[in-house]
Each structure stands twice: as structure tokens, then as C-alpha cells.
Amino acid sequence: MPVESLFPRLEPLLPSVQKPIQYVGGELNSQVKDWDAAEVRWALMYPDAYEVGLPNQGVQILYEILNEREGVLAERTYSVWPDMEAVMRANGIPQFTVDAHRPVTAFDVFGVSFSTELGYTNLLTALDLAGIPLDAADRTGDHPIVVAGGHAAFNPEPIADFIDAAVLGDGEEIALGITEVVREWKAEGEPGGRDELLLRLAASGGVYVPRFYDVGYLPDGRIQRVAPNRPGVPWRIEKHTVMDLDQWPYPKKPLVPLAETVHERFSVEIFRGCTRGCRFCQAGMITRPVRERSITTIGDMVDQGLKESGFEEVGLLSLSSADHSEIGDVAKGLADRYEGTNTSLSLPSTRVDAFNITLANEFSRGGRRSGLTFAPEGGSERMRKVINKMVTEDDLIRTVTTAYENGWRQVKLYFMCGLPTEEDEDVLAIADMAKRVIRAGREATGRKDIRCTVSIGGFVPKPHTPFQWAAQCDHETVDRRLRALKDALRGDKEYGRAIGLRYHDGQPSIVEGLLSRGDRRVGKVIRAVWEDGGRFDGWSEHFSYERWTDCAQKALAGEPVDLDWYTVRERDEVEVLPWDHLDAGLDREWLWQDWQDAVDETEVEDCRWTPCYDCGVCPTMGTEIQIGPTGRKLLPLSVV
Amino acid sequence: MPEGPAPAPVTQRLRVRYTKRGRLRFTSHRDISRAVERAVRRAGIPVAFSGGFTPHPKISYAGAAATGVASEAEYLEIGLTETRDPARVRADLDAALPPGLDIVDVVPVRAGSDGSAQPKPGAFTDRLEASEWRIRLEGVSSDDAAAAVAAFMDAGTIEVERLTKKGRRRFDVRAAVHSCELDRRAARAADAPCAILRMVVRHSTPAVRPDDILTGLRQVADLAPPSPPLVTRLAQGPLDADTGGLADPLDPDREIGLPSGDDAETARGPQRPQPGDPASADAVSA
Numbered sequence: 001m002p003v004e005s006l007f008p009r010l011e012p013l014l015p016s017v018q019k020p021i022q023y024v025g026g027e028l029n030s031q032v033k034d035w036d037a038a039e040v041r042w043a044l045m046y047p048d049a050y051e052v053g054l055p056n057q058g059v060q061i062l063y064e065i066l067n068e069r070e071g072v073l074a075e076r077t078y079s080v081w082p083d084m085e086a087v088m089r090a091n092g093i094p095q096f097t098v099d100a101h102r103p104v105t106a107f108d109v110f111g112v113s114f115s116t117e118l119g120y121t122n123l124l125t126a127l128d129l130a131g132i133p134l135d136a137a138d139r140t141g142d143h144p145i146v147v148a149g150g151h152a153a154f155n156p157e158p159i160a161d162f163i164d165a166a167v168l169g170d171g172e173e174i175a176l177g178i179t180e181v182v183r184e185w186k187a188e189g190e191p192g193g194r195d196e197l198l199l200r201l202a203a204s205g206g207v208y209v210p211r212f213y214d215v216g217y218l219p220d221g222r223i224q225r226v227a228p229n230r231p232g233v234p235w236r237i238e239k240h241t242v243m244d245l246d247q248w249p250y251p252k253k254p255l256v257p258l259a260e261t262v263h264e265r266f267s268v269e270i271f272r273g274c275t276r277g278c279r280f281c282q283a284g285m286i287t288r289p290v291r292e293r294s295i296t297t298i299g300d301m302v303d304q305g306l307k308e309s310g311f312e313e314v315g316l317l318s319l320s321s322a323d324h325s326e327i328g329d330v331a332k333g334l335a336d337r338y339e340g341t342n343t344s345l346s347l348p349s350t351r352v353d354a355f356n357i358t359l360a361n362e363f364s365r366g367g368r369r370s371g372l373t374f375a376p377e378g379g380s381e382r383m384r385k386v387i388n389k390m391v392t393e394d395d396l397i398r399t400v401t402t403a404y405e406n407g408w409r410q411v412k413l414y415f416m417c418g419l420p421t422e423e424d425e426d427v428l429a430i431a432d433m434a435k436r437v438i439r440a441g442r443e444a445t446g447r448k449d450i451r452c453t454v455s456i457g458g459f460v461p462k463p464h465t466p467f468q469w470a471a472q473c474d475h476e477t478v479d480r481r482l483r484a485l486k487d488a489l490r491g492d493k494e495y496g497r498a499i500g501l502r503y504h505d506g507q508p509s510i511v512e513g514l515l516s517r518g519d520r521r522v523g524k525v526i527r528a529v530w531e532d533g534g535r536f537d538g539w540s541e542h543f544s545y546e547r548w549t550d551c552a553q554k555a556l557a558g559e560p561v562d563l564d565w566y567t568v569r570e571r572d573e574v575e576v577l578p579w580d581h582l583d584a585g586l587d588r589e590w591l592w593q594d595w596q597d598a599v600d601e602t603e604v605e606d607c608r609w610t611p612c613y614d615c616g617v618c619p620t621m622g623t624e625i626q627i628g629p630t631g632r633k634l635l636p637l638s639v640v
Numbered sequence: 641m642p643e644g645p646a647p648a649p650v651t652q653r654l655r656v657r658y659t660k661r662g663r664l665r666f667t668s669h670r671d672i673s674r675a676v677e678r679a680v681r682r683a684g685i686p687v688a689f690s691g692g693f694t695p696h697p698k699i700s701y702a703g704a705a706a707t708g709v710a711s712e713a714e715y716l717e718i719g720l721t722e723t724r725d726p727a728r729v730r731a732d733l734d735a736a737l738p739p740g741l742d743i744v745d746v747v748p749v750r751a752g753s754d755g756s757a758q759p760k761p762g763a764f765t766d767r768l769e770a771s772e773w774r775i776r777l778e779g780v781s782s783d784d785a786a787a788a789v790a791a792f793m794d795a796g797t798i799e800v801e802r803l804t805k806k807g808r809r810r811f812d813v814r815a816a817v818h819s820c821e822l823d824r825r826a827a828r829a830a831d832a833p834c835a836i837l838r839m840v841v842r843h844s845t846p847a848v849r850p851d852d853i854l855t856g857l858r859q860v861a862d863l864a865p866p867s868p869p870l871v872t873r874l875a876q877g878p879l880d881a882d883t884g885g886l887a888d889p890l891d892p893d894r895e896i897g898l899p900s901g902d903d904a905e906t907a908r909g910p911q912r913p914q915p916g917d918p919a920s921a922d923a924v925s926a
Contacts, residue, residue: 011663012778015708015868020666026738028678256678258664258671258738310678310736342695 003035006093007101013091017084021259022050025098028256029308030076031067032100038073039186040179042066043097043107043144045077045126047119048538050098053078054255055263057317058113058150061250062175072179075099075107079122080129082535082542088129095130104130108182110144111175112163114152117515118508118538120159123148124530127162134527136164136211141193147178147207154239154286155463155579158515158522160210164194165201167208168582169239169286170272172248174206199232208237208582215520215578221560223519223576238583239286241623245272246297254309265313265346266305270298270330271627274319275607276351278377279388279598280416282462283319286584288617290608291626295326295333299634302334306343313344321347322356323608325628331362333634339365352376352391357402372403375414379430385601386421388594393433397440400452404441410451411437417481418459418473418506421599427481430454431488435495453500454489456482458509462516464584466594468577471570472513475506482506507545511537513567514552519578522566524555585623587616650688650698650719654726655764655890656733657745658714664740665710672741673701676716679736685729688719702765703876706849711873713771715889717749717764747893767889768843770818770879773850775837776830776870780863785835786822788861793820798856802846809846813856816841816848819884838874840884 007024014020035041044063046053053059059076066074075097080088088094094103104110104126112123127134132143139146148156148166156166167174181204185197192199201207212233216224228235242248254266271292274284293301302314316330324330334345345363347356352374360372376391378384384391400411415430434454441450458478461467482503489499514522528551529537536542552563571577573592580588590613597604607613608627618624660667667675677697680687689695698719705711726746734743777785792798798814820839827836841848850871857863877889 007663012867014666019668020708021668021671024663024666026663026740028738258667258675260670260674264674307682310680310682312677312681342689342697 003102003106005101006096006103009091009093010096010101013087013093017087018081019051019259022078023080023084023098024258025101027054027098027258028310029253030099030255032075033067033073035073035100035102037071039071040073040109040183041107042072042074042109042111042175042179043077043102043104044074045079045104045110045112045123047079047112047114047122047126049081049536050078050257050259051261054257054259054261055267056113056115057251057267057269058115058171060255061248062111062113062171063255064250064252065172065248066175066179069176069179071183075102077104077126079119079126079536085125085129085535095126105132105143107144108186109178110146112146112148112150113171114148114150116538117152117158117512118543119152120515120526121530121534121537123159123162124527125535134162136162139164139194141190143194145182145194145197145201151283151286152516154282154582154584155516155518156208156210157215157520157578158518158526160520161523161527163210164198165207165209167206167240168237168584170242171240172242172250174240177204177206199230202234203232205234205238206240209233210520213581219560221565223578225576226578226581236581236583238621239585241289241291241585241621242272243291243623243626245269245291245293245626249293249297249301252301252304252308254305254311256309256311263315264311265315266302266309266311267315267317268298268301268305269293269317270321270324270327271318274323275625276320276323276390277388277594277604277606279386279466279594280377280419280459280462281319282465285465285586287319288585288615289623289625290323292324292628294628294630294632295330295634296630296632298330299333299337303337303637312342313346314338315346315348317348320351322351322353322359326630327359328355329633331359335362335365337634337637348373352396352399357399357406357408360403360408361406371410371412372408373412373414374399376433377414377416378419378426379415379428379433380426382601383419383422383426383429385603386598387416387419388598388603390603390605393436396433397436400437401440401444404444404450409447409449410453412453412455413437415454415456416459417456417503418478418509420459420461420467420470422473422481424481424484427485428488430456431485431492434489434499435492438495438498451498451500453502456485456501456503458504458506460509460512460516463577463579464586464591466591466598468517468591469571469573469575469595472510472567473506474568475510478506478509504540508537508540508543510563510567511543511545511548514548514563517578518566521556521559521561525552528555583620585615585617585621587614587620590615647689647691647695648721650721652720652723653749654718654720654724654729655747655749655893656716656718656730656743657890658716658737659740659742659744660705660709660711660714661740661742662710664738665705665708667741668707669701669704672704672714673699675737675741676733679733679741680718683729683732683736685718685724685733686720686722688721702768703843705873708868709850709871709873712744713873713875713877715764715768715876745890747890750893764889767878767892768876770840770842770876770886771873772838772840772875772886774823774872774874775839775850775854776872777835777837777863777865778869779833779866780835781833782822782824782827782835784863785837788857788863789820789822789837791861792817792853792857795860798860800852800855800859802852802855804846811846811848813848813852816844817853818842818879820853840879840886842879 046056046059063074066072077097145164148163153166198209202209214229215226218224273287273290377389437452461470688698700717702715730743730746797812801810818840823836823838875886877886
């Protein structure tokens, strides 16, 4: 059956919406494959605005991997802004892909990548606009299988009613695996319908199908147990780990949009995983072990990506990029290659270490000099021990002094507020640290124009981390501590004007906390918020805390649980957590011990350089640490 | 902080005519400038950069059609650090740009073509005295449109109001309109009932835009199209007061001896999809 483009109906409506270019597609390196020649068709979504979603690496990688395969087609779709949603509803235009403007409901698989839980209401908008029933149970053979992925999918229970399946971990191989299961099932004439397809996916072991698991509750609201409700379905669902990233050098052809987006650069993931062991960091826990790309693959990817895209900036991505075993040679090699070409190189996520200034010096040879950012995360020495951020204040001062001596005039410092065991003085210590940074900078350079910006995020306890049992700090306390910090900085005559402070109020973190550690009962809250008009919860101009609290109260009225129960309540060791049947490889006992160590302010070293501390991931998942050095160097590019 | 070497000087300056066709009409000016910068890099064109901490490629734009407005005649100027064959630059840059952003003409700036050794700033934009516009009004009959145009052209002044960057402004739109007529033949050939206007409008301050003229048409004759009109800039250039036509603004830069306008005509030849042509709308996704 041919699927027609919706564009002729869409085009006359575009002049009436904001930034219409985001809906027209046609990005460089995007592709439109023949619909009828494809056996399996994926619609991939990043559930946020185009300007945020387009640069997303996960979606770009899957888009390319799937489209490379014979008989497989993938197109992309993003959340439409409320003005466009109104226009689409008024004109009966369904959620469409930007590649060929095909209706999402015509695809076999609708894959949605959740970097953050705040995209859940946007999922409901997309499903509703697509004409796909919100309740997975109401869907028929006419609807795609809705699959959630991304970091938030490590606890998909709050959206369990709305998705057909969830996938944990690296998507490259499992996306192809799902494709094969769908292809086979379709080739056989779709035996057993939708249910059979989901059962085949679940039985394969790598796909979580929530409807095949029943959740029982205790009278006090805690979970009694989660168990499969039919034979052939595994008790636990494991995450996926791609080994040997050199075999998966994607994106090869980065998407280059016409519209302005949040990241205008070619990004190369230089390694995946992190074992620094920061206890607040979900990404560091669920992406283990560390797997490096080799220096030569990185060099090839940068070369090809720049040629294919025309970008003038390269970002070397990872959770802690300076930890790559050959980062010095990577930095020098790339700086040598691109010197004089007005290509700038950036290294996000740097740790507090003077070595980073050497790297930053290399990177700024290309011409442009981006800012320097460090993340001590905790203001006091005690706080940093609790979160296992092994950085002393002297380390930081040494590092920023080197930076100022090397010509930088401004550094950015990231912190969190609301961490477990935090007291007022831990947050006020951020002010003392910032003042010391300015003082050190002035002494080192003899200049007065030294600045630093302090940026603070609210801490949200996440599943599969040692803090999964912790009570989230209430937003009143977070706001009070931030106000006190602001007063301490503003009131300082000598340093106050040299220090900038950026923070958000604490309410959105509570909602993120509800969605992060929620169970299936939270789905009712999400639906109520969406029905009440909730959209784009990650955007302060759209977010309404009152809407979330009102809807939580109403939707959970008949339950023994409420918003506080999900957020500011500490869990004990034996409580069944909603994600306990989802396996990130982390040993539960190790996580609990790490939580106790946190409270005792005991630090844990990185297993890349010290003996294994038995977090459990490598043996459970059959994986291993893959790091260099390879000893190879980047050679100059030959001119063709 | 190490200072980089001084940027390489400009040795050749090229004037480029490009289009905004099909769905690419929804690009903003900023979208286009990013797309051009990247295409220049991909095509390996030796663009010159400004100095300083944030070097910028030396590419400047003469006016720009608004977001949503299609165009056959937009202009930019690019400074190169090495001399290149303009025809080669045209082909390479065109290949590196998305379909719809098409490069139709590249001409080296002729030293002294503006009466001085160095081209004066603004000298080229001075040549862009007027634009020729085509406005397609969906669901409007040619007779209704003709009556409205007649009333418009008969009026002495037509004051409209628009929110500009400097706040609400009231200005006359009639004086800037040099000519305005109905293209009945094109309307008859169109795929849906519509009226098609063609008009030559002088560039003035404040700028009189096609939507201002539509506001004027609504004021004098109640002409209110049911959906947003499709506006296309067909040409920009010096206005010949006698014929009412527009000359090619790149002609003064062309080598003496070449028939003027010849390059432009061949480059924009019939093999390229034209806006309004259904084929061009699908060019991006097909």
C-alpha cells in the first residue's frame, strides 16, 4: 500500500507557525528510501523540539545503521510545538516524519529515545497526534510497536501503559535484532498478530514488554513483586552492551540541519561508559564498562564527519573525555591536523585536573577558544566524599590557577544542590570555593578581570545508582540553600561581582524525581497532566509545578502513595524497587554497600587503574574494560 | 594566550546569485548563512576569514527575502584567499547546497566597476533598486484580483500599519509600486484556482514588502485570500524607468565582450525546477 506524503497538505499551513523550517526535513545526509521496497520500517523519535532532538547522537546513529540495511527504512520525527499541534489538530494532520512526511502510524516500529523523563508527556502528544491509542492494550495490527530506549528506559515503569516495549542499553545491535524479529514475523504473514510479535521480542531476552509482567503491591503501597504472567518470558531483562566501538564508527554521515539547533558541531563519542564511580551519576552506572574508541578510529571519524558535514566544530564526547587513555595524543594530533583551518575542537565534560589545561591549550590552537568548565559537583570536601567525586579543593585551585595563567579569563564550575546528607554549610561552601578561585586567578595574573560562573543543578536520585534508595531533598530546602548561597555571593564586596551564579528553582527536580523512580501507578499522573495540557516539561516556560501536584493528588487519590512517597521518602534495603527486574549488570548488594559507603563518606577508586571492586557488570554482562593505549599516532591528513 | 597568524588576505571577490526554491523558502536568513558557510567548507572553496578571537568567513548578503518567501534572485558576496574559476565555484557550491538553495550565477567583482579601484561598501546593494515579485493567491478569482489591483493602482496613497523593529509604523505602500498586473495565463495553467500577481516594487525605507501590498489590497478592495499567499521574488536589480523592467545587477561586473546577462540566463535555464512547479516541491524529499 503506497503511503503518500503529507507535505502538500502541510505546506500551506507552515507560514502560520513558528520556525517552519523545522518541519520540512531535507537535512544534509538525510535520506528517503523507497517505502514499498522496505520490509521493516522504523519511525525514530526524540521527544523534544527539533532544535534539541536533531543533534541527538542516539537517534542519528540508529537512523544511519537502520537505513544502511537492505530492506530497512528509518525516518525521524520530533515533538511539534504547541502552535503546530493546534494547526495539525485543526486540519486533521497526523504526527509525521520529517524525512518523507509520512504518518507515523504507517510504520512497523515507533522507537522513542528518552534522555530524560521530562519527555513523557511529549510521547503522549505524539501518540495522540499519530492516531495511536495511548493505552498499549488498545492497539491493533494497524499500529506500530512503540519501543522506548535511552537512559530513562532503565526504569520505563511510569510509561509502561503507553509503550509496547523498552530496550535497555546500547541500541546499535538490538535495533537490528528487533528488525530481524519483525521482518521474520511479517514474512510469515504476521502469525498471532501483535501479541505474538511482542512475545517473540520478549522471548528473545533483550526486549522488555511490560504487559507480560504483573506488579503486585503490599497494603502500604510498596511493591510486593514483579513476575512474568506467561511462559517463555524471562524473569529479568538485561541491558545491551556494544563491545569494540571501532566496529561501530557512527555517525559516519552526520545530519546537518538547515534550522538552528542546540549543538552545531560534529560529535564523536571517544568512549562509552565511565567508572569514576560518581554516586549521583546514572549514566556512569548504567553504561559500564568503559569501552574506548581507538585514536585512529577517532581520527578517521573526525576526518570523514567534517568532510560530510562542513561543520566547523568537533566535539569529543564521552562522560569524562579527558580520561581517554590517549587523549593527549588525540588532542595534539587533531590540533596539528586542523591548524589554520578555522576548525575548533571542544572537549565537554572535563574533570578537575591541570592536565586538562594542556588539552585545552592544544584545542584552542585551531583558532577559537571555548570556555573551560569543571565539575566539582559538591561544595565541601565532605560532600564530595559522599558523592565520590574525588577532587580536593587544592586540586581545583591548582587547576584554575593554571588556566588563568594560560590566558583564560573565565571558568565555569558545576555543582549540585540537594545531595544526600547535604547541610546548609555544604552549599555555602560553594561560595568560599568560588571566592578562592577568583583570588587565585587574580594572584596568578595580576589582573582584575578574572571571572567564574557557578552553575547549580538540583540533584535527582536515579534508578540503578547507589542513591536509588535515598530521600530526595524537598524543593523548599533546595530553594532556601540556593537563596543563602546567592546572598553570600552578592553580599561580598571584594569578589561578588566577579562571580556569576546560575541555578533553577527546585520544583522541576521533584517532578523529575517522581518520573525517575516512579512505578506503573505514576502513569495515571502522566496521563492526567497531559490531558490537562502538559507539554514540553523540560522547558521552564511550559512547565507547571502546580499542574503536576494537582494531577498527582487526583490521580493517586485511591492509592496509599503520593508525590512525597515517590520523592522525599528514603527506601530500605529490602524494598522491591520498580526496576529491580531490569538488569543494568550492577550487583544490588554492591550498590547498597556503595550507598552505605556514601553515608560513611568512604571513597571508591576507579577500576581502570585499581583492582576490580566487584560492581558486578563485567561478569554479569559478559563484558570487559576496553581501553588503550594503542601506541598509535594520528598522521597528517594527505591533501587530495 | 597565543595569538594566531594574521588571516590570509582576500585576493578574489565573487558575487553570487542564488535561489530559495520549493520548501527551502521556509529557511530564515540565518539558516541560509549557516548552510552557505558549511557548503563552502564542504566544497573546499578557499574562503577568507576575518581576524580576531572568533574568525568569521567573509561572506556578506545583500538584503534577504523573508522566511516563507521564495526567491529566484538573492545575492551574496564571498571573499577568497586564492583565485578560482567562477564557473567551477558555481558548480561546486551548488552541489554542496541542498536542492532548492541553488547557485545560478557567479561573477568576479570587477575592480573599478563601481568607478573606483576598490569597490565601495554598499555599492552593489545600491544596484538593487527594485524587486519583481510574483504573488499567488489561492482561491481568489482573477476578476476579483484585477478589480483590487485597479483600485490599488488608482489610489494616490495607501497607508498601512506594520510592526517593525522600531515599533508600530504607518507608511505609504502605493508610491513604491512601479507596476502591478495580473498574470492570467499563469493562473489558468495553475493546478488549483488562484490569481497570480506580478509587480515591480522599488526598494525604499521603510521597505515595502509583498505582505504590505497585500494589506493595501485588503484595505482598498477587501481582497482577503483564504490562505497565506505564495510569494516569489523573481528578480532584483536596477530599474529601467522607461521600460519598467529590471536589469541584471551583475552586468557591470561581467567582462566586456560577453553579452550581458547571458550567464544568468543559461544558468537559470529550463532544466531547473521552478517554484510553483509541483516537481520542485518534491525535489527535497523525493
